[in-house]
Amino acid sequence: MAMKFEKIGEGAYSLDVKGYVCPHPQLYTKSALSKIRPGDTLRLLFDNPSSGESIASMCDKNGDEILEQITDAGSFRWLIKKS
Amino acid sequence: MDAAQATLAVPKERFGTHERWALAVTGFFIVVSASVYAANELYVYLVAYLWFGFIYGMCLQGGRFCFSSAFRDLFAVGVPRMVVGIVIACVLFGVTSAFVTATGMSAFHPATWGIHNVIAGAVFGVGMVVAGGCASSSLYKTGEGNMASALVILSISVTQAVFVAIRGWSNKLVPQSWHQAAVARGLPDAINAGDGWMDQYLAGYVWNQPKGTYADLLGAPNESFLGAFVGNFLLGVVVPAALLLGLVYLFWVRKGFLKKWKRDGKPGGLRADLAGFWGMVASSKRTAVAGLILGIAAGLHMYVMMGIRQKFGIENAAQILRAIGQDFGISVKNTVFDPGYWYVTTQEAQWVGWVFQKLGWNNMDNIFFGLNNGIPNPLWNPADWMSVALIGGACVMALVHNEFKFKVPSLEVATWAIIGGFFMGVGSRLGLGCNVGAFFVRTANGDFSGWLFGLGMVGGAYLGVKFFSWWTERKMAKEMAAAPDLQL
Numbered sequence: 001m002a003m004k005f006e007k008i009g010e011g012a013y014s015l016d017v018k019g020y021v022c023p024h025p026q027l028y029t030k031s032a033l034s035k036i037r038p039g040d041t042l043r044l045l046f047d048n049p050s051s052g053e054s055i056a057s058m059c060d061k062n063g064d065e066i067l068e069q070i071t072d073a074g075s076f077r078w079l080i081k082k083s
Numbered sequence: 084m085d086a087a088q089a090t091l092a093v094p095k096e097r098f099g100t101h102e103r104w105a106l107a108v109t110g111f112f113i114v115v116s117a118s119v120y121a122a123n124e125l126y127v128y129l130v131a132y133l134w135f136g137f138i139y140g141m142c143l144q145g146g147r148f149c150f151s152s153a154f155r156d157l158f159a160v161g162v163p164r165m166v167v168g169i170v171i172a173c174v175l176f177g178v179t180s181a182f183v184t185a186t187g188m189s190a191f192h193p194a195t196w197g198i199h200n201v202i203a204g205a206v207f208g209v210g211m212v213v214a215g216g217c218a219s220s221s222l223y224k225t226g227e228g229n230m231a232s233a234l235v236i237l238s239i240s241v242t243q244a245v246f247v248a249i250r251g252w253s254n255k256l257v258p259q260s261w262h263q264a265a266v267a268r269g270l271p272d273a274i275n276a277g278d279g280w281m282d283q284y285l286a287g288y289v290w291n292q293p294k295g296t297y298a299d300l301l302g303a304p305n306e307s308f309l310g311a312f313v314g315n316f317l318l319g320v321v322v323p324a325a326l327l328l329g330l331v332y333l334f335w336v337r338k339g340f341l342k343k344w345k346r347d348g349k350p351g352g353l354r355a356d357l358a359g360f361w362g363m364v365a366s367s368k369r370t371a372v373a374g375l376i377l378g379i380a381a382g383l384h385m386y387v388m389m390g391i392r393q394k395f396g397i398e399n400a401a402q403i404l405r406a407i408g409q410d411f412g413i414s415v416k417n418t419v420f421d422p423g424y425w426y427v428t429t430q431e432a433q434w435v436g437w438v439f440q441k442l443g444w445n446n447m448d449n450i451f452f453g454l455n456n457g458i459p460n461p462l463w464n465p466a467d468w469m470s471v472a473l474i475g476g477a478c479v480m481a482l483v484h485n486e487f488k489f490k491v492p493s494l495e496v497a498t499w500a501i502i503g504g505f506f507m508g509v510g511s512r513l514g515l516g517c518n519v520g521a522f523f524v525r526t527a528n529g530d531f532s533g534w535l536f537g538l539g540m541v542g543g544a545y546l547g548v549k550f551f552s553w554w555t556e557r558k559m560a561k562e563m564a565a566a567p568d569l570q571l
Contacts, residue, residue, distance in 0.1 A: 005563065006568075021224070021496060026159060028558075031555055048229070061162065074486050
């Protein structure tokens with residue numbers, strides 16, 4: 001259950017922070033978004049519900065677009081496009 | 084496309100396994116409530132604690148309501164939603180508390196205030212960031228199936244139970260003035276107040292500090308309209324809360340909002356700031372609504388508990404425990420911990436204290452257990468009923484929203500949980516309560532010590548965030564260095 005940040009395609013990245021509690025998912029997401037380029041996408045996998053609320057607010061504040069939010073039995077898969 | 088439009092849920096049965104489990108958990112609490120009430124009507128006292136705990140759990144989970152998140156997310160990722168939620172809850176709890184106090188139905192007593200509140204808050208604040216949640220959110224996250232949070236609760240509980248009972252070597256850390264003052268108190272013979280750091284801290288220092296409420300500033304009794312509504316509510320809650328929101332808007336929200344506002348071709352000025360301020364308040368509807376319900380429920384809780392006490396002619400739950408034949412672990416003052424409102428950490432210390440007692444540790448000769456709170460059997464401890472039901476309420480909410488997941492922590496997460504729980508345990512004993520008992524309840528009731536503990540929590544949260552930001556960046560740098568295609 002270690003954090004995993006990887007490139008999964010041209011301009012597409014994945015961050016897996018499943019198993020982590022606050023504030024790790026928020027901080028890793030912030031860090032990953034700061035590393036990729038504008039227009040790139042980040043597939044975010046996490047399973048700490050409260051982190052989602054903070055990450056959505058962070059994206060809204062920074063202008064990053066959440067393209068997809070999938071919830072499945074306590075696991076979340078989001079697709080974020082960096083502004 | 085905005086987030087709401089993109090939200091998807093994996094298709095599931097209309098009334099599937101999760102809903103059945105939610106019904107089973109709710110049914111369990113209903114059956115317990117009905118059964119004990121049928122056995123003896125006095126149990127309604129414990130049942131009331133139970134259902135308020137259940138409501139707290141539902142609100143906390145539904146609103147992702149975490150006191151730790153308030154300042155942690157503000158410092159870490161610039162998100163103010165939880166500060167707003169807490170302010171709303173404090174204001175609503177404040178107005179209901181003012182009503183309860185003015186009608187003579189309040190069980191609240193102010194604590195002493197001083198620098199110890201700030202220090203305790205800071206220790207607690209570091210702990211809640213490291214642990215991944217405050218004392219109350221650790222309970223609700225346990226209800227989501229998060230075993231890291233259960234570990235946090237265990238760590239808080241054990242730390243407190245040990246911290247309040249340590250004797251011997253800890254006396255070397257006690258100033259002589261504390262020792263003399265503690266001994267001079269003349270406490271009952273069963274309590275050895277001159278031995279042990281915590282006892283001497285309480286009887287030799289904390290109890291000698293002043294107590295006060297904002298009503299006192301006006302020279303009005305707490306129970307008067309002037310004292311309750313103008314002093315404790317307006318001066319003690321509304322004014323500081325408005326100042327806090329103003330500062331958060333000014334330093335974290337205003338710049339970004341005005342940039343967007345001007346980009347859309349709208350004029351600046353007061354109208355823009357008002358729109359920005361309202362946008363901040365309304366940014367997370369679910370947190371705001373949870374805060375609103377939580378605030379009202381917390382005030383109503385005080386009213387109901389006092390009402391039941393008056394109905395049965397009792398002052399403390401120990402009288403009920405004796406009446407139902409559960410008199411183990413009652414303090415020398417013939418009391419058990421029975422706040423009459425929402426509380427979290429004391430009952431966590433009690434259940435471990437009870438276990439320690441059963442294992443042979445005589446821990447009833449200290450002030451915390453022996454004089455004030457007792458160590459009743461956790462099965463009959465009213466405050467424990469509240470905490471267990473809080474976990475249950477959160478579990479139900481998580482199940483119906485498809486957010487329940489049983490998670491076993493990794494070694495890293497478990498380590499943070501234990502360390503964070505330790506700091507929260509120490510902080511809550513130094514501050515005589517946690518984010519709920521020492522901050523939320525006291526703030527809403529106009530107690531000076533509430534905002535002081537909050538101030539300390541902010542400082543502690545800042546330090547915790549600084550540490551975790553460094554830790555996260557370090558791990559991210561390692562991850563990127565190991566992957567050639569991540570050389571961005």
